[in-house]
Amino acid sequence: MDAIRYLLILSAVLFSIGAAGVLIRRNALVIFMCIEIMLNAVNLTFIALSRQLQSLDGQIFVFMVMAVAAAEVAIGLGIIVSIFRHKPTTDVDDVSLLKG
Amino acid sequence: MTATPLETVLFIAFGAVAIAGALSVILARHAVYSALGMLVNFVALAAMYIMLSAEFLGIAQLIVYAGAIVVLFLFALMLIGGRRPAEQGRLTGGLAAAGSALVVVFLAEIAYLVMRLTGTAGAKGTVTPDVIAQLGHIQLLGATLLLEYILPFELASVLLLVGIVGAVMLARARRQSRQE
Numbered sequence: 001m002d003a004i005r006y007l008l009i010l011s012a013v014l015f016s017i018g019a020a021g022v023l024i025r026r027n028a029l030v031i032f033m034c035i036e037i038m039l040n041a042v043n044l045t046f047i048a049l050s051r052q053l054q055s056l057d058g059q060i061f062v063f064m065v066m067a068v069a070a071a072e073v074a075i076g077l078g079i080i081v082s083i084f085r086h087k088p089t090t091d092v093d094d095v096s097l098l099k100g
Numbered sequence: 101m102t103a104t105p106l107e108t109v110l111f112i113a114f115g116a117v118a119i120a121g122a123l124s125v126i127l128a129r130h131a132v133y134s135a136l137g138m139l140v141n142f143v144a145l146a147a148m149y150i151m152l153s154a155e156f157l158g159i160a161q162l163i164v165y166a167g168a169i170v171v172l173f174l175f176a177l178m179l180i181g182g183r184r185p186a187e188q189g190r191l192t193g194g195l196a197a198a199g200s201a202l203v204v205v206f207l208a209e210i211a212y213l214v215m216r217l218t219g220t221a222g223a224k225g226t227v228t229p230d231v232i233a234q235l236g237h238i239q240l241l242g243a244t245l246l247l248e249y250i251l252p253f254e255l256a257s258v259l260l261l262v263g264i265v266g267a268v269m270l271a272r273a274r275r276q277s278r279q280e
Contacts, residue, residue: 003111005214007152010115012210014122014141016203021126023199024191029131029177033138036169037122040145043161051152055225056244060252062157063245066164067256071263073169077176078270084180090131 007048014041028080028090032073039069110151118144135173142166153229155237 014037021034043062050058083095121144124137142165149158191199232240245253 003108005217006111006115008214009211010118012207012214013119016207016210017119017122017126019206020200020203023203024196025126026191027131029173029180030125030134033125033134033173036138036165037125037141040142040161040165043157044145044148047149047152047154047157050154051229053225054227056227056241059154059157059241060245060249062154063160063241064252064256066157066160067260070164070168071260073172074263074267075270077172078267081176081179082270090180 004048004052008045011041011044011048014038014044026091026093028083028092029077031092032076032080036069036073039065107151111148114144114147114151117141118148131177132174135170135177138173139166139170142170153232153237156241 018034018036018038018041021037022031025031025034043065046058046062046065050056080090084090087095089095118141121137121139121141125134125141128134128137142161146158146161146166149155149161227240
């Protein structure tokens with residue numbers, strides 16, 4: 001079995017841990033961290049396959065994912081802090097109403 | 101892709117550290133420990149990118165993720181005040197078990213598909229690790245980004261601009277509503 005399979009399995013494990021965190025944890029900030037872990041797992045897949053296929057195209061995707069993640073974190077944390085100012089909770093189940 | 105014994109040992113070590121960091125994010129009782137576990141995960145992945153001859157992306161991972169994003173998370177945690185009981189932030193009992201089972205099924209599917217991969221077929225490009233070592237990763241990636249993928253590159257900069265404006269708007273709306 002060659003190294004690419006180990007890398008793909010590793011990134012699948014990391015993605016699953018992130019998905020489990022999103023499903024199980026109720027703290028909005030921890031859910032956000034788990035989303036970052038899933039993005040990183042996908043980045044690892046892209047870089048491993050880019051090395052396997054000897055092409056740089058996959059790494060361009062990683063570059064874009066990093067730019068999107070940076071923008072997403074800036075906006076997302078701004079929204080979470082705004083919600084906290086409005087209603088002092090970080091539990092996602094407490095902000096389940098549209099006009100709450 | 102053949103790996104030397106040293107590379108194999110390092111891959112296993114960094115992989116174990118990355119998994120441990122990710123697990124500590126979802127298992128930590130305190131959100132600040134989750135953020136620090138995320139930092140460990142990001143650093144281990146940066147080391148792995150460098151070993152996969154993507155040096156520039158490894159350094160970018162350290163600066164953007166392990167630097168900026170973790171600091172932003174800690175900043176938000178401190179603003180909100182991370183001192184809340186841990187049990188509050190977690191599902192327990194049947195729902196948690198159902199979620200974990202779903203994830204295990206997903207992982208089993210992926211593992212099955214990866215094991216079924218036959219050979220190492222696919223179009224082989226020209227960018228071998230030797231070429232990268234000779235020309236430099238930044239030069240190759242920069243040429244690809246600015247010649248072949250110039251439109252997505254510019255769109256990414258527009259996206260970041262929108263992100264900056266959005267973050268400023270969120271902060272401004274908050275200040276106005278406090279003054280009222």
